[in-house]
Amino acid sequence: MTTLSIRRLWKEYADQVVLENVNLEVRDNEFITIVGASGCGKTTFLRMLLGEERPTRGTFLIDGEPLPAEPGPDRGVVFQRYSVFPHLTVRDNVLLGLELARAPRLGRLFGARRRAALAEVDEMLHAVGLYEARDKYAAQLSGGMQQRLSIAQSVIKNPKILLLDEPFAALDPGLSADMHKLILGLWEHHKMNIFMITHDIKEGFELGTRLLVFDKVRLDPQAPNAYGATITYDIPLGVCGKPLLDELTTQTRRTERFVNKLAVA
Amino acid sequence: MRRIINLRPSTGSAVLLAALPFLLLLIAYLLGSSVRLAANPEDKLLPAFSKIGAAVQQYAIDPDPRTGEILLWADTAASLARLGWGLAISAALGLALGIVTGIVPYARAGLSAFIAAVSLIPPLAILPILFIVFGLGELSKVVLIVIGIAPFLVRDLALRAGEIPAEQIIKAQTLGASSWQLTLRVVLPQLLPRLLDALRLSLGSAWLFLIAAEAIAAENGLGYRIFLIRRYLAMDVILPYVLWITLIAFAMDYLLRRVTRAAFPWYAGNGK
Numbered sequence: 001m002t003t004l005s006i007r008r009l010w011k012e013y014a015d016q017v018v019l020e021n022v023n024l025e026v027r028d029n030e031f032i033t034i035v036g037a038s039g040c041g042k043t044t045f046l047r048m049l050l051g052e053e054r055p056t057r058g059t060f061l062i063d064g065e066p067l068p069a070e071p072g073p074d075r076g077v078v079f080q081r082y083s084v085f086p087h088l089t090v091r092d093n094v095l096l097g098l099e100l101a102r103a104p105r106l107g108r109l110f111g112a113r114r115r116a117a118l119a120e121v122d123e124m125l126h127a128v129g130l131y132e133a134r135d136k137y138a139a140q141l142s143g144g145m146q147q148r149l150s151i152a153q154s155v156i157k158n159p160k161i162l163l164l165d166e167p168f169a170a171l172d173p174g175l176s177a178d179m180h181k182l183i184l185g186l187w188e189h190h191k192m193n194i195f196m197i198t199h200d201i202k203e204g205f206e207l208g209t210r211l212l213v214f215d216k217v218r219l220d221p222q223a224p225n226a227y228g229a230t231i232t233y234d235i236p237l238g239v240c241g242k243p244l245l246d247e248l249t250t251q252t253r254r255t256e257r258f259v260n261k262l263a264v265a
Numbered sequence: 266m267r268r269i270i271n272l273r274p275s276t277g278s279a280v281l282l283a284a285l286p287f288l289l290l291l292i293a294y295l296l297g298s299s300v301r302l303a304a305n306p307e308d309k310l311l312p313a314f315s316k317i318g319a320a321v322q323q324y325a326i327d328p329d330p331r332t333g334e335i336l337l338w339a340d341t342a343a344s345l346a347r348l349g350w351g352l353a354i355s356a357a358l359g360l361a362l363g364i365v366t367g368i369v370p371y372a373r374a375g376l377s378a379f380i381a382a383v384s385l386i387p388p389l390a391i392l393p394i395l396f397i398v399f400g401l402g403e404l405s406k407v408v409l410i411v412i413g414i415a416p417f418l419v420r421d422l423a424l425r426a427g428e429i430p431a432e433q434i435i436k437a438q439t440l441g442a443s444s445w446q447l448t449l450r451v452v453l454p455q456l457l458p459r460l461l462d463a464l465r466l467s468l469g470s471a472w473l474f475l476i477a478a479e480a481i482a483a484e485n486g487l488g489y490r491i492f493l494i495r496r497y498l499a500m501d502v503i504l505p506y507v508l509w510i511t512l513i514a515f516a517m518d519y520l521l522r523r524v525t526r527a528a529f530p531w532y533a534g535n536g537k
Contacts (some may be wrong), residue, residue: 050439052435052436070438071439071440075439075442076439077436077437078434079437085436085451086455086531086532087454097440097441099450100437100441100442100443104443105445105475106445107445107449108450128349139531150436153436153440157439157440
């Protein structure tokens with residue numbers, strides 16, 4: 001049972017408001033996709049969930065408790081790249097999470113305890129379709145396989161929350177469909193909350209139970225950093241029609257153009 | 266005619282090309298030597314190969330009449346022991362301090378400026394201090410090597426530790442790693458091949474410091490021998506000694522490279 005409660009959350013840097021007045025209630029076992037133009041605080045929001053960033057104002061509660069100030073095993077993450085360990089084999093990559101929990105001093109299991117843990121690992125590898133590649137080094141895998149591995153690595157820890165930061169953005173379009181099936185299957189089986197950032201609004205509609213749009217409500221060319229982004233749409237799954245998709249695309253493109261123009265200037 | 270940058274030698278001609286500079290040097294030596302020896306049969310600067318052969322016989326095969334040791338082997342053993350200790354201690358220091366300053370912000374704040382300053386001290390300038398403090402024995406020579414190359418190793422490994430993608434460090438934390446476990450399972454294993462690379466790069470300086478220390482105060486060792494017989498202009502001994510040192514240095518470099526490749530297959534696979 002995991003719930004998230006975010007009330008009047010602000011994130012500001014010295015001369016820049018990134019997020020303003022974000023309010024969000026998340027129930028148990030939701031699959032939330034987050035879309036929005038670049039520079040609209042999606043990644044900042046994810047980094048806050050990880051514990052890498054602190055909110056400037058407002059409350060951010062997980063199960064009624066304030067968010068811990070650093071990453072921890074209850075919140076797994078898969079980044080767009082670099083989130084597997086190149087020096088470990090596929091098996092050892094997944095085993096690592098179990099070893100860290102069960103062998104505090106050496107971070108390594110031996111003998112019967114290792115074999116027991118490997119049985120769990122192999123089950124997970126079957127589930128994500130990496131069993132055949134189990135003895136390869138992570139560095140030798142293709143991008144799609146690395147992302148599968150990274151997902152398996154996190155899911156075997158049974159996190160309350162799984163954070164996905166554009167996990168499929170660097171993959172071939174053909175691969176995404178497989179990955180969607182994989183992630184949905186794992187989500188149903190392991191009962192966790194998933195937050196997935198994506199650039200692809202269509203992907204956001206296809207996956208998950210709820211779509212959040214992060215966008216700037218006010219665009220002021222004179223003071224572009226004075227106003228932050230907030231959640232402008234909070235849409236439950238199943239109401240995606242073409243008009244809504246077009247509306248969202250238009251909205252976020254407008255902000256994207258604004259942000260890009262500023263970057264050029 | 267294609268551009269010269271697009272012309273590649275075949276395997277056979279590549280080997281020939283590689284051997285060519287060595288051959289040219291050899292020919293130049295032989296010519297120079299015969300010209301000088303024709304003018305003055307007592308010339309010591311470019312001795313004939315027969316003379317060098319006799320010196321090799323005396324130093325590398327026959328035992329020394331005074332000590333009963335074969336000098337080349339005794340010198341090699343003494344030098345390699347010093348070099349080995351120096352490299353081992355430097356590597357350990359480099360790893361420990363490199364990791365700590367690379368991943369612990371407080372350690373970086375406290376130590377990195379100090380290490381940078383220490384690395385700028387010319388090690389040979391403090392050699393007298395080392396002789397005064399540690400005596401003329403083995404310790405001062407090992408310490409000179411350590412002072413000479415450890416700061417470089419520390420700084421290089423700290424940089425390499427910093428190059429490990431932040432994503433990996435965060436990922437490890439979300440898998441429950443403590444700082445210690447993170448060091449042990451994520452950072453250290455990825456730095457080991459980089460340590461071997463850095464050691465290879467610092468071999469040259471390590472030899473430099475070893476020979477400098479041996480030249481100034483020692484009772485045996487390759488550097489000691491060269492500087493001892495320099496007084497007699499004994500090029501017939503110096504040249505084979507230099508060749509021998511070069512050969513050892515080359516062998517060490519080669520060995521380190523092979524060990525890196527064999528022990529860290531994922532590292533070679535990275536394309537580095």
